[in-house]
Amino acid sequence: MQPERKGAMTGTRDLTKNRLLAWLFLAVAVVSLTVSAGWAHHGWSWAVDEQSTLEGTVKDVSMAPPHPSLHVTDAGGTVWFVELSNPSQTARAGFTATSAKPGDIVTVLGNRDKDASKHHMKAVRITIAGQIYDLYPERIRTK
Numbered sequence: 001m002q003p004e005r006k007g008a009m010t011g012t013r014d015l016t017k018n019r020l021l022a023w024l025f026l027a028v029a030v031v032s033l034t035v036s037a038g039w040a041h042h043g044w045s046w047a048v049d050e051q052s053t054l055e056g057t058v059k060d061v062s063m064a065p066p067h068p069s070l071h072v073t074d075a076g077g078t079v080w081f082v083e084l085s086n087p088s089q090t091a092r093a094g095f096t097a098t099s100a101k102p103g104d105i106v107t108v109l110g111n112r113d114k115d116a117s118k119h120h121m122k123a124v125r126i127t128i129a130g131q132i133y134d135l136y137p138e139r140i141r142t143k
Contacts, residue, residue, distance in 0.1 A: 047111035047122050051141050054080055054108040054121055058128075063087065063097045070126075072106055080119045082108050084126070085135040095126070095133040104128050109140065 059071040059079060068084040084090045100106065107127040113120040124136040134140060 044111065044122065046113060046115075048114055049111070051109055051111055051124065052121075054082070054110070056080065056106060056108075058100045058102055058104040058106050060102055061097065061100050063090075068095070070100065070106065070108075070123075072108065078119055080108075080121055082110070082126075083120070083122050085123075090133075090135060093133045093135045094131075095135070099131070099133065100126075100128050109142075 054072060054074060056072040056074040059073050062069045065087055067086060068090045070082040070084070072080045072082050074080060084095065085093065105128070108121060108123045109125040110121045110123040124134070124139045126133045126135065
């Protein structure tokens with residue numbers, strides 16, 4: 001009976017090993033998909049190379065991932081979606097949920113969407129009430 005028991009244990013170990021390998025494979029696949037989606041999301045290819053300035057009034061502030069953002073109404077009444085950096089980088093720049101509120105005057109330096117019909121901008125620097133927040137200091141190009 002001893003050999004049977006050893007064989008049963010080996011079969012159980014093989015089953016456990018196969019399940020572990022299946023879970024490991026699934027975990028690697030999920031992480032790979034998540035990382036590749038993240039890389040695709042975080043590019044700048046959708047934006048023009050030239051930086052421009054947007055001046056307006058903060059309509060609302062969102063600190064939700066993947067990127068905190070502002071809606072800004074310009075002098076002509078157009079509402080712009082202004083994307084900030086990722087949450088940790090935005091916080092390192094000093095910008096928090098209380099840094100801006102609806103009605104605040106804001107100046108945004110950033111890169112606009114290549115599609116001119118979209119009122120979308122990626123901010124590299126924002127200025128509110130004289131306070132400067134450099135979200136992407138390495139990308140700031142001033143004249």
